[in-house]
Amino acid sequence: MTSRRIFLAGLAAASFAPVRGWPSVGGPDFLAAALFPDGTYRLSGLDSTGNILFSIPLPARGHAAAAHPIKAQAVAFARRPGTFAIVIDCESGTVIKRLKAPKGRHFYGHGAFSADGTQFFTTENNYETADGVVGVWDVASFARLGEFPSGGIGPHDMRLMPDGGTLVIANGGIETHPESGRTKLNLPTMQPNLTYVDLSGSILDQVELPPALHKNSIRHLAVRRDGLVGFAMQWQGSQTKHPPLLGLHRQGEKPHLLSAPDTGQSTLQGYAGSIAFSADNQSIAITCPRGNALHRFNVTNGTFTDAFALEDVCGLGAGSTGLVFTTGTGAFGTLNTTRAEISAQLNCQWDNHLIPIRSFS
Template sequence: MPMATESLHRPALHRRQALALLAGTAGLGACIWLPAEAATARARIASARLAAAWEVQGRYFIGLLSAATPTARPALKVHAALEVPSRAHSVCPLADGSVVAVARRPGDWLVRWHPAQATPQWHWQTTDHRYPDRTFNGHVLSGLAGTDGEYLYTTETDVETGASVVGVRHARSLEKLAEWPTHGIDAHELIWDLHSPGGPTLLVANGGVPTAPETGRSKRDLHRMDSSLVRLDATTGRLMGQWRLQDPRLSLRHLAWGPDGKTLGIALQAEHDAPAERRAAPVHARFDGQTLYASAAQPAAETRAAPPLQGYGGSIVTAPEGWAVSCTRAGCVAWFNLQGQLTTRMALSEVCALANAPPDAQSHTTLWAAGQSHSLRQNGEPLTEPPLRVAHEGKLQAARVDNHWVWAQGFE
């Protein structure tokens, strides 16, 4: 149910208030420093900004986190924050400096907020009278700049039928203008494909996990799972292709283009009944435009230093050699190359949110990873040896970044 009118117009927290409320959030920003880090990278950390969602003491926020002036122990601070009624899942910075966030599934709210303005713009599913009984599935995508940037695209579920749709919304009013079927259930992340013959298309990951409307996120009848990747015409929503993995118990969740710009990386979440099968399942898949491949599972001979990835990929971003996948249950970030081979990993307890900063003058990308009690930053070339972790100072006061965050340099 919608919250009271006063709650719908809850003002953004001023920077001083936000910092006071989230005292201890600096612990989220303890970072990795590599020995060969360049001065340009140090300059970038001073102005780094990430759009994020987080929770502290049972309250939920979206906002911008900014990096402190470079020191031996750099930390993230709250630049601006907005309290939201429930857990957010993804955040999407827009070209005008505003941020759009959506509730995690099954969600009922969408908000557009400019940190420089006091009043956020809320939209509740109950107000979509032409499209009743829908819930948000946690992800929103902005329209392409210079073409249809006035639109937003949200993944949603029809509560009555269980079928998923892409909601096409006006970016300013948040009103739904149309919806397109995703030809599956449990639709999750969606991404633009700019290399499609004939023009851009939308790729959507149908997670395929059946749930009951009355129980929200509770899974049921997993033997009926039907996860798929679909391609939709960006103008009409027409189905242009659908692909499935051989293993029906692998749920396709999150999407990121590889460094070649043509191979799509997909973070997987295993739903096998047997715990051993689930632990050993792959967390990564690739799509080359024609075929969907599950990357190899972990090596059979696991060691204490390299435990199984637990069949759970929380998020995925582009990396210089391929992709980085956050393996939340295994407590590490895993790197995969363009051939789908696991190349290295980095420990971080309950890591989920990942973000990439644009390349610096040396073409180095910076990976930001948020974990349970602190975050890591990795600069430069792919890791060749375990880096030295810098522990956070002070007590972390129950603040933690949620599933996703996004690089938002230049946002005020």
């Protein structure tokens, strides 16, 4: 009985132990991977003006990361396709665990925590069958609990929906295999889709693009607080065509594709890098690093609003006054109602994504 009392007392004390959350590392607004002048790749925490609050070494080039909803903890992914992801204590800078994709799998560079932070989900490729899967991990130990189908080929980005019980998955449609590197193996037959699943993997909704756009790979996602999903695409077809690279979707409805006028759309080289809703929910934007441009649209009527010329711009997120962005030249900037302003110029090369600590605009 004494042992049981001691155990229960310890359990109660643990349950009331303070959690060292994001304020313990300065309350960053974003995570971003970068290459620094000393040749190291790092994951950094940034505030809303671009100041680096912490910077933690990575074993290789990073792609994206996922922030724990409560603890100052992040999972950083290798540039896809990769076989490692590392769990980082952002306060101490230590690696808690290195996640390894199971045999026959590789990661696609993105993941998402459950709303309570107890589970973690990873997009993966079963490269022997070319099927997309979602890996499920227990956050307490980061042991793998299992997996379920992603609903398509080549799942890339994945986000938790505001209901806390649904994941939206960008199945890009592109088949890859580690022995072929980044070679795209199925372009003539690819068929991307947007899939919604519950946390057990049951498909709730799934939409595909029109047949003429079957080579428009759905890559990255943004989710608004009311459940509206924005998705960014990368065209795998002829460069003589300039299809839409941005779409909006609400569960149970058809997707709505948005495009700039032809003269602007043609400069983007068929490639959208990141996507985000503005903080006021009225705008959505995509970055186009190959075209050195950022395009913004009105969410309500879907009209193209404006374009901004920004060298190698890719990272994008919601800022206090609109949108913020990062570039491969080390710039961190703010996009307000009329112009883009650089607020910080860092001596690094920011990688593809600017990951918000707090979800939903």
